[in-house]
Amino acid sequence: MNGSSTASGCAVEQPARHKHLRRKEARPSELTAAALALFVEKGFAATRLDDVAALAGVSKGTLYLYFDSKEALFKAVIREGMVPVLERGEALLASETAEPVALLRGMLLDWWEQLSKTPIGGVQKLMMAEAGNFPEVAQYYQEAVIDRGQALVRTALRRGVEAGAFRPMDVEMAVSVVIAPLLHEVLWRHSFASRCAASTLDGRRFLECYFDLLLKGLCSSSGAREERS
Amino acid sequence: MNGSSTASGCAVEQPARHKHLRRKEARPSELTAAALALFVEKGFAATRLDDVAALAGVSKGTLYLYFDSKEALFKAVIREGMVPVLERGEALLASETAEPVALLRGMLLDWWEQLSKTPIGGVQKLMMAEAGNFPEVAQYYQEAVIDRGQALVRTALRRGVEAGAFRPMDVEMAVSVVIAPLLHEVLWRHSFASRCAASTLDGRRFLECYFDLLLKGLCSSSGAREERS
């Protein structure tokens, strides 16, 4: 896991002294990583700090060198998990070059990568489950992650509408509809799907179907005429 | 405390017993209702039986007259919450009369009603959060609710494809994509949205947008030509 860091060419025997210092710096994220895994699996309250410590390979007391309380650990887990999610999306939006469909698809695809390949998806599930118990954290998360993410999609949709690539629509609502399958699939994989590992590897198929439906809808071209209820 | 009930003059103990009997039958669902509310709000582990009892207006010991343990209560909550959800959908499917689009729309609309107007949505959130801690319950839930619900949508989609109303598609995956916005919105309302009650009343707008996108997709008719990545 952390073995590759020393491999910078010539250096030879320093690792001895570094061990302490490296640990000291590396510890917090080792700990939050362990905590995230267990929080996601069992929930905040059902996770014992002994287990977090054991999973991180330290003693229980060590946790308290880095975090004041279980709650502080939770907050750190969320905070750390939030950091890098949306930056690529914002960068992508900033470069106006992309064609609307490709822009949206690229953004969603990138999110999918992050949500399924990093622990970020776990943060999402965790935050959803514990929002009621940690209102302030939830508030923070909502502003820093959710609102921001929705804003990205909103912009992408608006541009597409303006460019004529997308149909006119209730953009505000559409944002939720567009994102939902992505988030839901991730949540799914962190709850039920951990048991029936079947669909875990079908990411490709899921994405294709997702984009296809998202862009063109269910209806065959002949049947695309309806009124609202 | 409530000892005055026996001291009501001549008519002796029938009304009292009536009350008792009525209570006796009603109790379990009063208790599971209270439990569900708290489980959804705080999670299983963070919910104290004292609070459940208090919310149901009984003493803590009374819970154990109806449920063997906290876990048994949890299972009862799930079981009770599962019962009636899908039956209308299955009935709807059984009557082959409906036109595919209306069929799907009707089914989803009915689900939405139930998920947002009854505590069933809470069960869904609860089960998602606790699946890791109650594998057997999760298994059961998956088979009795999720698989069955997916099967309904799957059938509806297949019929639509066969009838030419829906485009050919990867039905297996499409099921998730179709259902996701509905479930996600419900989950949302049980976690973050309890805080920002804004969108709570936008159900109508959400549904319109959802169906519109679901059926016709984002793209304007001119731009419906793309390859997969």
Place this chain on the structure above:
Amino acid sequence: MNGSSTASGCAVEQPARHKHLRRKEARPSELTAAALALFVEKGFAATRLDDVAALAGVSKGTLYLYFDSKEALFKAVIREGMVPVLERGEALLASETAEPVALLRGMLLDWWEQLSKTPIGGVQKLMMAEAGNFPEVAQYYQEAVIDRGQALVRTALRRGVEAGAFRPMDVEMAVSVVIAPLLHEVLWRHSFASRCAASTLDGRRFLECYFDLLLKGLCSSSGAREERS
């Protein structure tokens, strides 16, 4: 509390039911008694709640049915220990009949009885040891016990001076000098003297000597001539 409802006349065999109730009422003082004993012996911090519970013959959890925390238990110990100490002294003072010397002696004697025959002396030691850790409690104790006790002695001294039985003196300071041997002896018995039980039974001798010195001083009548430094 609500037990009176069934008590309609001739009832006979109720003691069985009373056990619970009697315990419920008796418990708090059983617990504070146990706690006082251990707090005095070992100090607040060094006393484990397990030990308090064991000494009181209950389980550790039971403590929390009656006291919110260890600190609350401490406060209850102090509060309960304070209750009845000074009332007899105040009554004594209120009856103006007594001759000054007898008044003072009677009051001090009564205190001595209470301090050495009840756990009140322990409270004094405890409060002295823990005043630094519980400022508010100390404040309260000082006002409710110490200041009040000093006021009693002060009044007694003043009356004696006015009546000509006592010499003119710095009454304010004299109060401390008068009380000190009493309190000190009690403190002593709760710390060192618990080890060398020798002087424990010399209460009589101690009191005689105390009163004798207090009233007449060390000096023989011939040598009572000195200046202040």
Place this chain on the structure above:
Amino acid sequence: MNGSSTASGCAVEQPARHKHLRRKEARPSELTAAALALFVEKGFAATRLDDVAALAGVSKGTLYLYFDSKEALFKAVIREGMVPVLERGEALLASETAEPVALLRGMLLDWWEQLSKTPIGGVQKLMMAEAGNFPEVAQYYQEAVIDRGQALVRTALRRGVEAGAFRPMDVEMAVSVVIAPLLHEVLWRHSFASRCAASTLDGRRFLECYFDLLLKGLCSSSGAREERS
């Protein structure tokens, strides 16, 4: 923190080593001084070694270079605090010259000085509070300090009686009565009085009143006739 001492011009690294050596000898008593202060304020059990170290300006590990354990530190605190208290008194007694009243007064005055101007009074309070937890230390303290101190007063009283300056009395008991106001005042100042700094400066007045009462008693000369109870 106090690093400015080394900055005296050109000399390079000698002062540094000097400082080390000087520290090395001074350390133990710096540490016990810090420990005493906290032990007196909070009690033994409630004092954390981190706080002792912090107050002494060293790291926690350093404590263990000088003391094997917290208990060893406690013993050192007591031992160090005991050292020089009684020697002047013994010297005073050894020189038979003084007149009895002046001898006693001189001895008590000297003790007062030491008890109120040095941390020794704190040791007394500490030992009183912790005697139950450290029987051997208490035993040692009793023999080395208390018994010795009482012996001094006893001798002084006996001489006074023999010389006719003091009345015949129960010398054994009188010792306690004589010392009590002194000790009690000191204890007081280390517990309650730390909060109401009022009387802190009244040492002079207290001593005057103390000596006056001690020697001549409360009673006016006319009223010095009474029987024992």
Place this chain on the structure above:
DNA sequence: CATGAATGAGCGTTCATTCAT
């Protein structure tokens, strides 16, 4: 000599569970 990261036994506190009433 000095540091401070790491440890783990121990304690205060909670809460699911039991049972006498």
Place this chain on the structure above:
DNA sequence: AATGAATGAACGCTCATTCAT
């Protein structure tokens, strides 16, 4: 049937103690 007092195992957190640096 219903209560609520009592229990005790379990967990969060602390802090004396150790040891690699």
